[in-house]
Amino acid sequence: MSEPYRILVADDEENMRMVLREILEREGYQVAEAPDGQAAVEAADGHSFSLAILDIKMPRLDGIQALGRLRAIDPSLPVVMITAHGGRAIAMDAVRLGAYDFFEKPFDMQEMRVVVKRALERGALQRQIEALAEELRAKRAFGxxxxxxxxxxxxxxxxxxxxxxxxxxxxxxxxxxxxxxxxxxxxxxxxxxxxxxxxxxxxxxxxxxxxxxxxxxxxxxxxxxxxxxxxxxxxxxxxxxxxxxxxxxxxxxxxxxxxxxxxxxxxxxxxxxxxxxxxxxxxxxxxxxxxxxxxxxxxxxxxxxxxxxxxxxxALRDRREDIPPLVEHFTRIYAAKLGKAPCMFEPAAMDLLQAYSWPGNIRELENIVQRAIILTNGPVLTVDALPPEMRRRSDAPSKSVEADSLIEAFDDLSIPMPTQVERMADKLEARLIRAALAKTDGKRQEAADLLGISRKSLHNKMLKYGLFERTTE
The missing domain is CATH 3.40.50.300 (P-loop containing nucleotide triphosphate hydrolases)
Known part of the structure; x- marks a missing residue:
């Protein structure tokens, strides 16, 4: 059972405080009283309230001043002002300063109940929004x-x-x-x-x-x-x-x-x-x-x-132990988004996921998991749900001999090592770009996506290596 709303009533007239207490307690609210604005601020500084009702004219600290202090203590606290007949203009100023609403003396009891109920609902909604925003911040931060x-x-x-x-x-x-x-x-x-x-x-x-x-x-x-x-x-x-x-x-x-x-x-x-x-x-x-x-x-x-x-x-290939929990995370998210029952990858499919080189890193993993869930009807995601190139890659021959021959091509001790390394990196980079352009029939955006770089970066590298004759756009 949820706790009852706690309402702070501040008015220098004891009879008015008593009337408000009786009305509010009959509605099931808890009530605390304050004889002036200063006492109201001191009460709010040490306790949590769902709503404050303030008379505008009070000694020590009037209602307008108390409103500002209370809003500083708790910005989400709704405040309702009470004003004597003819004080409507001042009450409107209070609303502009952050009060939720006001009512004039002598007030209609039913009207007062409605204002209080709506103010409490507004305050509860505001606190809910703040809690959700905090939850969203936390989720976006590390979730x-x-x-x-x-x-x-x-x-x-x-x-x-x-x-x-x-x-x-x-x-x-x-x-x-x-x-x-x-x-x-x-x-x-x-x-x-x-x-x-x-x-x-x-x-x-x-x-x-x-x-x-x-x-x-x-x-x-x-x-x-x-x-x-x-x-x-x-x-x-x-x-x-x-x-x-x-x-x-x-x-x-x-x-x-x-x-x-x-x-x-x-x-x-x-x-x-x-x-x-x-x-x-x-x-x-x-x-x-x-x-x-x-x-x-x-x-x-x-x-x-x-x-x-x-x-x-x-890179994901350098943290392969993180692949299973990432797969589980994306599987849970996309199964829910796509309205599918909870599902999981079979061991053979998980082995392929862990053995893959992941040139597109986590973004590529997320896309492959989403694709597998879309293509699968049952709860088990099999090898067949993985892209063909991933299934073929497990049988691909080793490239170590090719890499060794590339290193040997630069094995010239008359050239400083940093220069050789830079030339080797440039040669490898140009070769990768040629391969990506060939695989995508010269389509630069697709080649950039395949290489995991931006189109602008690809454009600059193509200028550097003189590769524009290989494109179709």
Whole structure:
């Protein structure tokens, strides 16, 4: 049985308090009395109430002042004001300051009961919403991050230590390893959790529009700028800005990001006024930014500014012990979403899942589990529900001889080892891109998805290796 509502009644007239107590207790509510506004605030500071009823005119602290103090103690506490005849204007001011409603003396008892009932329902609903929001924050923070491997435990330990600070974080890892989930955890468990959390995918927005998206623009700054528009830095003030795929950001724009980090101020496109911003930056990339900076494809000074606390997420193939719990997690989620009965993978299918190399990491695993559930009618997900290429892969010959021959091709001791390694990496990268383009008939978006990189990144690498003759788009 739920506890009865507790109502605080504050009025300097003892007879009025007695009348209200009798009415409210007959409705089944518990009532506490206060002879003035100060006493009401002191009572609320030490006890929890479902509703407060305040007279506007009281000694020591009037109803309007007490309203502000009570809202500071408990922002979700509904407050109903009582006013004498002719005090309607003051009561309306109280409503504008946060009171739920008011009634005038002498009041109609039935009307008062209705107002109290609705105020209590409103307060209960508000508390429910706050509880659900807190639950959602907790779920978004760590509920979907699954991993018992040492690599993931180390990464999550670092997340827990950094999320209570305001330090800039750089999350690295292959595409599909869960970088956005880590960014969620950092924001929703930090001191800025109730402030805005905005996300920008730097690879998904054309270079010409990215500056305006981040910094906003003034009216008339360019063709089509018919009104002033604040950017993500302004909108995320006091909160967190997640810059995903930051390695794809144009060099010219990187200088402005550096200034925003150093000076904590920005200028809108077409503007001349500096705007102060208080924003925590969490960035993510699937690129090796140290290597990109060394090759002058990414600003070294910005890299050092971003790399205050680096968090590297391991590829799924490097944390195979996490595959079974991840499979169980996705199976439970998608069975419920698709209206299917609880199901599980047969041992032979699970063996294939654990043996697979997972180039698309957790995102690819999630898609394969969803596909298997869609294609299966019964409770057991068999090998036949897995993609053909995964079933064939278990019989594929070893590539070690091919890898050894590639290394031998660079076995020239007259060339420094770092140069040989870089050339080898470039050759492997070009070969992988050729293979992906061949497999997708030259379709760049499909090839990028297969490689686990953005289309823009693929475009840049194709320019580097002269591969445009291989595409059909």
């Amino acid at each position: 979907d991050i699954i991993g018992q491997s040492k690599a993931m435990r180390d990464a999550l330990d670092l997340v827990r230590r950094v999320m209570v600070t305001d330090a800039t974080v750089l999350i690295t890892g292959e595409s599909g390893t869960g970088k956005e989930l880590i960014a969620d955890a950092i924001h929703f468990n930090g001191s800025r959790s109730k402030a805005p959390f905005l996300k920008v995918n730097c690879a998904a927005i054309p270079d010409a529009l990215l500056e305006s998206e981040l910094f906003g623009h003034e009216k008339g700054a360019f063709t089509g700028a018919v009104a002033m528009k604040p950017g993500k830095f302004e909108l995320a003030d006091k909160g967190t800005l997640f810059l995903d795929e930051i390695g794809e950001m144009p060099l010219a724009l990187q200088a402005k990001i550096l200034r925003a980090l150093q000076e904590r101020e920005i200028e809108r496109v077409g503007g001349t006024r500096s705007i102060k911003v208080d924003v925590r930056i969490v960035a993510a990339t699937n690129m090796d930014l140290a290597r990109e900076a060394a090759a002058r494809r990414f600003r070294e000074d910005l890299y050092f500014r971003l790399n205050v606390v680096p968090i590297n997420l391991p």
